[in-house]
Amino acid sequence: MTSKSSSKDPVGVLGAGSFGTVIANMLAEKTDVILYARTPERAKNINDKRESSGQALHERITVTNDLELVAKSCNVIFPVVPSANLRELIRRMSPYLRPYHILIHGTKGFDVSLPDNKQLNANRPLSRDYVKTMSEVIMEESSVVRVGCLAGPNLAGEMAARQPAASVVASHFDEVINAGQQLLKNERFLIYGNSDLIGVELCGVLKNIIAIGAGVIHGLGLGENAKALLISRGMVEMIYIGQALGGNTKAFIGLAGVGDLIATCSSQHSRNFTVGTRLAKGEKIKDIIESMEETAEGVRTIEIVKSLSEFYKVRCPITEALHNIINEEMTVGDATTYLMKFPFRAEIDFL
Numbered sequence: 001m002t003s004k005s006s007s008k009d010p011v012g013v014l015g016a017g018s019f020g021t022v023i024a025n026m027l028a029e030k031t032d033v034i035l036y037a038r039t040p041e042r043a044k045n046i047n048d049k050r051e052s053s054g055q056a057l058h059e060r061i062t063v064t065n066d067l068e069l070v071a072k073s074c075n076v077i078f079p080v081v082p083s084a085n086l087r088e089l090i091r092r093m094s095p096y097l098r099p100y101h102i103l104i105h106g107t108k109g110f111d112v113s114l115p116d117n118k119q120l121n122a123n124r125p126l127s128r129d130y131v132k133t134m135s136e137v138i139m140e141e142s143s144v145v146r147v148g149c150l151a152g153p154n155l156a157g158e159m160a161a162r163q164p165a166a167s168v169v170a171s172h173f174d175e176v177i178n179a180g181q182q183l184l185k186n187e188r189f190l191i192y193g194n195s196d197l198i199g200v201e202l203c204g205v206l207k208n209i210i211a212i213g214a215g216v217i218h219g220l221g222l223g224e225n226a227k228a229l230l231i232s233r234g235m236v237e238m239i240y241i242g243q244a245l246g247g248n249t250k251a252f253i254g255l256a257g258v259g260d261l262i263a264t265c266s267s268q269h270s271r272n273f274t275v276g277t278r279l280a281k282g283e284k285i286k287d288i289i290e291s292m293e294e295t296a297e298g299v300r301t302i303e304i305v306k307s308l309s310e311f312y313k314v315r316c317p318i319t320e321a322l323h324n325i326i327n328e329e330m331t332v333g334d335a336t337t338y339l340m341k342f343p344f345r346a347e348i349d350f351l
Contacts, residue, residue, distance in 0.1 A: 009031075009073070009074060009075050009076070010031060010032035010033060010034050010062075010073050010074050011027050011031050011032070011033050011034075011074055011076050011077070011078070011183060012033070012034050012035075012036065012070040012071075012073070012074035012076070012077035012078065013027065013033060013034070013035045013036065013077070013078045013080060014036045014067075014070070014077060014078065014079040014080060014081055014089060014093075015036065015038075015079065015080040015081040016035055016036070016037040016038075016042065016043075016046060016052045016053065016063070017053055017080065017081070017294055018053040018054070018055070018156040018157070018160070018294060019080050019106060019154065019156045020035070020053075020078075020080035020081070020106070021035070021052040021053045021055045021057070021156075021160075022055065022154075022156045022159045022160050023078055023080055023106060023150075023184075024052075024057070024058070024061050025055065025057065025058045025061070025160070026159070026184060026186070026189065027078070027183055027184065028058035028059075028060040028061050029058070029186060030183060030186075031060070031183065032060050032061075032062070033058070033060060033061045033062070034061075034062050034063075034064055034069065034070050034073055034074060035052070035057075035061050035062070035063045035064070036063075036064060036065065036066075036067065036070050037052075037063055037064070037065055038065070038081075038085075039065060040065040042065075043063045043064055043065040046063045047062075047063040053156075054160075055160050067089075067092055067093040067096060068095075068096045070093070070096075071093060071096035071097055071098075071101070072096060074101075075100060075101060075102060076101075076102045076103075076104070076179050076183065077101060077102070077103050077104075078103075078104050078105070078106060078150070079103060079105040079106070079107065079134070079138070080105070080106040080107060081107060082107065082109065082294075082295040082297070083107050083108070083109025083110060083111055083134065083295075083297060083300070084109070084111075084295070084300070086105070086107055086111065086134055086137055086138075087111050087113075087137045087140075087141060090137060090138055090141040090142055091141045093142070094141055094142040094143070097142040097143055097144050098143060098144075099143050099144065099145055099146075101144050101146070102144075102146045102147075102148070102175070102176055102179050103138050103142075103144050103146070103147050103148070104147075104148040104149065104150055104169060104171070104176060104179070104180050105134045105135065105138065105147075105148070105149055105150065106149075106150040106151075106154075107134045108151065108201075108204035108205050108207075108208060108297050109134070109205055109208075109295075109297040109300065109301060110131050110132065110133065110205055110300075110301060110304050111131070111132045111133075111134065111136075111137045112126075112130060112131055112132075112304060113130055113132070114130055115130075120303055120304065120307070124307060124310075125307060125308075125310040125311035126304065126307035126308050126310070126311055127308075127311050128245055128246070128308070131245075131304060131308060133149075133197075133198060133201040133202070133205070134149065134201065135147045135148070135149055135197055135198075135201060146171070146173050146175060146176050147171065147176070147197070148169050148170060148171035148173070148176040148177065148179075148180060148197065149168075149169070149170045149171070149197055149200050149201045149204070150167055150168070150169055150180065150184075151167065151168050151170065151200050151201065151203060151204040151256040151260060152165070152166055152167035152168050152192075152255045152256050152259055152260055153165065153166070153167075153255065153259045153260045153262065153263030153264070154167050154260075154263075155263055155264075155267055155269055155270065157269045158269075159189070162188060163188070164188045164189070165188070165189055165190075166189065166190035166191070166192065166255055166259075167184070167189070167190075167191055167192070167255070167256075168191070168192045168193070168194050168200055168254065168255050168256040169181060169184075169191055169192070169193055169194070170193070170194040170195070170196060170197045170199075170200035170201070170251075170256070171193075171195070171197055172195060172197055174193075177193035177194075177195075178193075180193075181193065192254075192255055194251065194254070194256070196247065196248045196250065196251045198245075198246050198247055199242065199246075199247035199248040199250070199251030199252070200251050200256045202238075202242045202245055202246075202247040202251070202252075203238070203242070203247070203251055203252055203254075203256040203257040203260060203261075204256060204260060205297070205301055206237075206238040206241065206242060206301070206305065207234075207238065207257070207260050207261040207264055207265075208264065208272045208296070208297050208298030208301050209234070209238075209272075209298050209301055209302050209305060209318065209319050209322060210230065210231065210234030210235075210237070210238065210261060210264075210265060210318060211261075211264035211265050211270055211272035211273045211276065211298060212272045212273070212275050212276040212279070212296075212298045212299070212302070212322055213230050213234060213265075213276060213318050213321075213322055214227055214230055214231060214234075214264075214265035214266070214273055214276060215270075215272065215273040215274060215275060215276020215277040215278075215279070215280070216276040216277070216279055216280045216322075216325070216332060216335075216336075217230055217276075217280075218268075218273070218276070218277050218280070219276060219277035219278070219279065219280025219281050219332075220280045220332065220333075220336065222336070227265065230265075230318065230339075231261060231262070231265050233317075233318065234261065234265075234318055235252065235257070235258060235261060237316050237317070237318050237319065238252055238257070238261070239252045240314050240315075240316070241305060241308065241309055241312070241314050241316055241319075244308070244309075244312040244314050245308065245312075271292065271294060271295070271296040271297075272296050272297070272298035272299075274292075274296070275288055275289075275292075275296045275298065275299060276322075279325055279326070279332060280332050282332075284328075285299065285326045299326065302319055302322050302323050302326060303323065305319050306319055306320065306323045317338075317339060317342045318339065321335040321338055321339055322335070
């Protein structure tokens with residue numbers, strides 16, 4: 001398969017949120033970047049102010065609302081938009097995408113496509129047939145085959161402050177991994193490669209659930225021992241459901257798994273951690289979501305994984321407890337008691 005790329009090609013970024021802007025700025029240190037914003041008004045505002053999500057834009061970044069321009073100008077494109085918006089975005093961009101394109105997404109969520117007249121219900125078993133990762137969405141909606149995922153402990157605020165970090169580019173294609181490494185790696189940002197695309201994607205999705213749980217522990221003031229307990233049991237829960245959904249255990253004990261889990265369960269700047277903290281303080285999930293500027297993917301993921309766990313008969317006690325809290329079927333205090341009494345039989349039995 002031939003590639004259209006050259007060293008002079010600009011790189012595209014879809015999504016001008018906090019993480020998309022960080023990635024755009026990082027890419028701009030090496031090449032020209034075209035940053036896509038969701039509306040013409042937002043694109044103009046960002047271009048005029050040269051600022052997006054509180055970050056100054058690198059001089060090599062051009063902002064646009066034109067998907068055709070991005071596709072025709074860029075061989076490598078980084079979609080970084082909420083999971084609920086990715087399918088529609090790729091569908092609109094699909095007429096301009098070609099097999100030579102490389103797409104490396106940075107979205108940590110699931111896409112759910114249900115039969116007509118059915119709605120997502122965590123109490124109704126849901127098979128993997130209706131739940132797609134972002135790479136699967138891209139391949140379903142376009143002619144692109146060289147797809148990858150960017151995942152790891154990548155808190156946008158720290159990266160914007162130029163603090164050291166690392167990430168994983170996962171893909172079935174070495175060319176995709178190499179492109180991600182060449183474009184993003186610098187003296188403060190390491191890039192590792194992984195061929196387990198689905199496993200790495202699942203790591204990024206599932207850890208958001210545990211981050212909400214860690215926020216609850218923090219909000220209740222239960223201490224570091226309790227948080228460490230939740231994180232370690234959360235990793236086991238992630239592996240169980242991850243295996244059922246097609247992931248490899250190795251991905252979960254690497255940077256995209258345990259590394260990202262530690263970061264999002266430890267930082268008060270994590271959106272999902274913040275959701276948990278606010279739940280512990282007695283706020284309603286509807287009010288929390290409406291007050292947040294950017295999407296906390298873990299809230300929706302809890303509903304999806306609860307349904308998946310029912311279908312695959314995998315017990316996910318942390319997910320179950322958080323589902324009950326969000327749906328006001330259990331108080332935060334009762335959920336904590338439930339987890340402390342849950343009959344775990346073995347610490348680790350998946351190796």
